[in-house]
Amino acid sequence: MISSVASSSYWTTTAVVTMFSALPRTIGCSAGCRLPIARRSAGDSSSGSSIWLNCSDPSRREREIRGPKASAVVRPVGRGCGSVTRRAVLAWDMGAEEEVGYSRCFLRARNGEELLFCIRREVEAGKLSSEIATRLEELYYNYRNAVMQSGDPSAKEIILSNMAVAFDRVLLDVEDPFSFLPCHKAIREPFDYYMFGQNYLRPLIDFRTSYIGNLSLFFDMEEKLKRGHNIILFSNHQTEADPALISLLLERTNLYFAEKMAFVAGDRVVTDPLCKPFSMGRNLICVYSKKHMHDVPELIEMKRRANTRSLKEMALLLRSGSQVIWIAPSGGRDRPDPLTGEWNPAPFDASSMDNMRRLLDHSGVVGHMYPLALLCYEVMPPPREVEKQIGERRKISFHGIGLSVAPKINFAEITAGCENPDEAKEVFSQAAYDSMIEHYNVLESAIYGCKGQNASNSIVSLSQPWL
Numbered sequence: 001m002i003s004s005v006a007s008s009s010y011w012t013t014t015a016v017v018t019m020f021s022a023l024p025r026t027i028g029c030s031a032g033c034r035l036p037i038a039r040r041s042a043g044d045s046s047s048g049s050s051i052w053l054n055c056s057d058p059s060r061r062e063r064e065i066r067g068p069k070a071s072a073v074v075r076p077v078g079r080g081c082g083s084v085t086r087r088a089v090l091a092w093d094m095g096a097e098e099e100v101g102y103s104r105c106f107l108r109a110r111n112g113e114e115l116l117f118c119i120r121r122e123v124e125a126g127k128l129s130s131e132i133a134t135r136l137e138e139l140y141y142n143y144r145n146a147v148m149q150s151g152d153p154s155a156k157e158i159i160l161s162n163m164a165v166a167f168d169r170v171l172l173d174v175e176d177p178f179s180f181l182p183c184h185k186a187i188r189e190p191f192d193y194y195m196f197g198q199n200y201l202r203p204l205i206d207f208r209t210s211y212i213g214n215l216s217l218f219f220d221m222e223e224k225l226k227r228g229h230n231i232i233l234f235s236n237h238q239t240e241a242d243p244a245l246i247s248l249l250l251e252r253t254n255l256y257f258a259e260k261m262a263f264v265a266g267d268r269v270v271t272d273p274l275c276k277p278f279s280m281g282r283n284l285i286c287v288y289s290k291k292h293m294h295d296v297p298e299l300i301e302m303k304r305r306a307n308t309r310s311l312k313e314m315a316l317l318l319r320s321g322s323q324v325i326w327i328a329p330s331g332g333r334d335r336p337d338p339l340t341g342e343w344n345p346a347p348f349d350a351s352s353m354d355n356m357r358r359l360l361d362h363s364g365v366v367g368h369m370y371p372l373a374l375l376c377y378e379v380m381p382p383p384r385e386v387e388k389q390i391g392e393r394r395k396i397s398f399h400g401i402g403l404s405v406a407p408k409i410n411f412a413e414i415t416a417g418c419e420n421p422d423e424a425k426e427v428f429s430q431a432a433y434d435s436m437i438e439h440y441n442v443l444e445s446a447i448y449g450c451k452g453q454n455a456s457n458s459i460v461s462l463s464q465p466w467l
Helices: 048-054 058-066 112-124 129-146 157-173 193-204 217-226 242-252 255-262 297-320 350-363 423-449
Strands: 072-074 084-088 211-213 229-233 261-265 283-286 322-329 367-375 402-405
Touching: 048 217, 058 283, 112 129, 112 297, 129 157, 129 193, 129 402, 157 193, 193 242, 193 423, 211 217, 211 423, 217 229, 217 255, 217 322, 217 367, 217 402, 229 350, 229 423, 242 255, 242 367, 255 261, 283 297, 297 322, 297 350, 322 350, 402 423
Parallel strands: 211 402, 229 322, 229 367, 261 283, 261 322
Antiparallel strands: 072 084, 367 402
């Protein structure tokens, strides 16, 4: 997916330049960060129906204003999770006939064979490249096999509806590409890209073997957020689908918190055709990943300038308050050890963490920092090595996942004995990483060690609020 689906690092950390003296002093973010508007041109700050006046394509304006309107079928998640509901977007109920200006072949498909035939038809019509078509077909088969593993009696219906909508959104963006601003607000209407991502990923989670650690701290963070405080989550990063997987575990208990989350995202997430529709449903702070900064030498300076702009946008967000920002200080997804095959979270980058801390301190708003552990690689594992080219092969599985938050960390307390700033940065980064690892190991014991909630200890209390 996204889906999310990206090529290398999906949600990653920024290569930072210290810019505090040059940061604007006004409160709030740019118009692009505030407006929950779909399909607007960069820099458009208008509202109401006038937002479409900057669009040069009349048919595009019309179809975005008119629809689609998704309906939903609500049903239990599956075996052992009777209290959880799944909203499956039905492709044939999304107002296909009302939208104009581009093909709706995918939404009219009645089965998997017709869906794949539509891909070939769009290639013949010159609307899809053969490369994207091959990736779509592979994604369909991998997603189908994973959802079938769940044993859900409605699996075939779910596969068809979710894949039809996904293909439809990919085709729409290929024909009329969406451009992301440095600070991107999740698009919730007229098409709800957030729920699209949620619906797509939900069937891949085995909720019977999934766990949340320290749920009470999530309630505490949510209350702080509602009081106007800022929160930074220092997390490991495992899959392209991390944002949706986090939100799915929290949607029963902390929906406000889940929907408010903003993710520091690498450039791959906003350029990969298969990934973009899923990314459009997330609050993003777009940066160029340190792991890909030097892929094209002549673009290095441009990427640095873009990261500086994103840093300024992040500072503006934090000054407005009530922000929760997720960042992976490792700079990319965790990968298995090449010799042992074991998965271990990648080390945190001390400079990235220090820059986030300083942004928080300079915001003028009360802020808090928490280590966060995420265990979900089985659902959509990354390639074993970092790839430069966009278009990685995507493996998908039905599996249990875990999320656990550690108590907030205090820079002054942790670094009280340090003799210089460089030492303090390293000590603080290592303390956050060690805390995250403690929680990760408990999740691993619960899910892969088959201990379930019995893996809980004095620092991690596991629960399954969806049961």
